[in-house]
Amino acid sequence: MQQVVLKHTLSEKPKAEDFDLVQMPAPTCPEGGVLVQVKYISLDPYVGHLLHKGHMGQTAPEPARGLIPGAVVGEVIESRSDKAGAGDHVHSMDGGWVEVVALTDSQFTVVDTDSVPLSAYAGVLGMPGLTAWAGVTQLARVTDGDVFLVDAAAGPVGGTAGQIARQCGAKTVIGIAGGTEKCRLVEKVYGFDACLDYREAGWREQLGIHAPDGITVHYENVGADMLAFALSHMQPYARVILCGLAAHYHDPEPARILIGPIIGKRASVHGLVVYDFYDRWQAFRDAVAPWVTSGRITICEDRSQGLGEAPALMQKLVNGRNVGKCVVAL
Amino acid sequence: MQQVVLKHTLSEKPKAEDFDLVQMPAPTCPEGGVLVQVKYISLDPYVGHLLHKGHMGQTAPEPARGLIPGAVVGEVIESRSDKAGAGDHVHSMDGGWVEVVALTDSQFTVVDTDSVPLSAYAGVLGMPGLTAWAGVTQLARVTDGDVFLVDAAAGPVGGTAGQIARQCGAKTVIGIAGGTEKCRLVEKVYGFDACLDYREAGWREQLGIHAPDGITVHYENVGADMLAFALSHMQPYARVILCGLAAHYHDPEPARILIGPIIGKRASVHGLVVYDFYDRWQAFRDAVAPWVTSGRITICEDRSQGLGEAPALMQKLVNGRNVGKCVVAL
Known part of the structure; x- marks a missing residue:
């Protein structure tokens, strides 16, 4: 599978050329968890911050532990969990810039795509x-x-x-x-x-x-x-x-x-x-999803296609040049 | 009657020698109000602040309009109000460094001195x-x-x-x-x-x-x-x-x-x-007075005797050298 990693430690805000797209072995499905094919990666300002100021900014991450963090939504491709089966859609704060993620039960929520598009869970419902x-x-x-x-x-x-x-x-x-x-x-x-x-x-x-x-x-x-x-x-x-x-x-x-x-x-x-509000995902989605469905709440996306586009979109985001929610569609 | 006034405009925090004790004509009892013999003047940090930074600090107050503000407690000596009669004790935020004040009904509350000393209304009940x-x-x-x-x-x-x-x-x-x-x-x-x-x-x-x-x-x-x-x-x-x-x-x-x-x-x-809480004087005193009476709440006074001592006590207060509530007893 493909993954985006940092080439080197950053001392200032990230630019597109600071990243590499690399091949990695795909993870296996954890006991009591799921394997998820990532469909959308959410790019958020706090990640730009972490890349050069947080723990990741302190040492150059090696490919094996260089997962760039991020919220993702995707589809379960293998399950050893009672919480979700293959084909279910899930949202996780513990994803990253990668094609496939392994998640334990506490790391994801199952999401409903009957009335809202899956990508909404990267933004207005994420x-x-x-x-x-x-x-x-x-x-x-x-x-x-x-x-x-x-x-x-x-x-x-x-x-x-x-x-x-x-x-x-x-x-x-x-x-x-x-x-x-x-x-x-x-x-x-x-x-x-x-x-x-x-x-x-x-x-x-x-x-x-x-x-x-x-x-x-x-x-x-x-x-x-x-x-x-x-x-x-x-x-x-x-x-x-x-x-x-x-x-x-x-x-x-x-x-x-x-x-x-x-x-x-x-x-x-x-x-x-x-x-602090991660225990209220359901209450939040119950309140807001109907407004999304009825069109009373709209959100604009600044979308890129393909994992390899994540670095350029992050550069746009940290410089405030994005218009709308930054999402990478895989 | 006696009153303390500023000698001159202050450009820094007040010292005792910035004040004068002067003779002034006593006010008359206002229609719908009371004339109060001041028993205790409360000295508070905000007054020290006003004297050189607030409106009073901007122009040298003349004796006729140079009342230095302050909360007082005292005894009604003449009443043209239904709210209090001669001999009643009152508290007012609109007093000052003076022996006698004229107050309208909205400027004072009647206080109970059966179970707590009058000076408490300058501090813990003020x-x-x-x-x-x-x-x-x-x-x-x-x-x-x-x-x-x-x-x-x-x-x-x-x-x-x-x-x-x-x-x-x-x-x-x-x-x-x-x-x-x-x-x-x-x-x-x-x-x-x-x-x-x-x-x-x-x-x-x-x-x-x-x-x-x-x-x-x-x-x-x-x-x-x-x-x-x-x-x-x-x-x-x-x-x-x-x-x-x-x-x-x-x-x-x-x-x-x-x-x-x-x-x-x-x-x-x-x-x-x-x-913002001046409409809750009664609720506050109903809650706190019993604790004062029973000794569960105590407050220490840094007390001076006589109006002429107010300037020295203010100097002590603005320099943090007071120990306890600064009160001038008249």
């Missing part, structure tokens, strides 16, 4: 969707009348968060994204009330037009500067979800925020780590 | 106590088994917060304070399990002895450095109350905190402004 749902419904508890702001709004977490907020009753949903194409996507496809283009001069002043009384919920995916902007436009008692620090993943300076505005606005700030 | 109660019970919702950390623990907010946390079921209550005398007060009088003396080398390492699994609630009264220390010792899902930034009140640099640990620990951080 980890990015769970992240969005957890922040909006479990931590911020968005409800009728909320004024919701989210950055990285063209991405799968931000885009899904805004759409879930709308389903939860938010009266105004505003995104922040970079560039005309992303902002058009957020407004026209995701149906936000507005998307502020941070590459345009004067974009900050636009928020007041769409949220004249300030925002009640902010969902942070980017970092300190965006957060400071959001804090300065909060209504009292606003809720803030700290989810991602994408702007700082490739930056040696740690992100900081002003304490004064949190006190002044009596904000509640909640840190979100998605794996 | 604004510092409400601040402590609101953070511990309304925002952090301290409950059985919590491991509670609070800084400025010898002060009226920190000292009361820890004692209320204990009454709410906290299994471990730890303070941070500066100096042996304050730490002894926190441990021996307030009954905390431990008080870390931040003036001692190695004090940070002591926390692990008393809270080996980390803390579940942190109540912040001081500023960024203490907060960073607390964040680094939090259990996952810890709650953090951001109440005061005393260390920054006289510092031109705004306080900032690291975002990463908030996400990493999945903390919930709540900004607290006490005046």
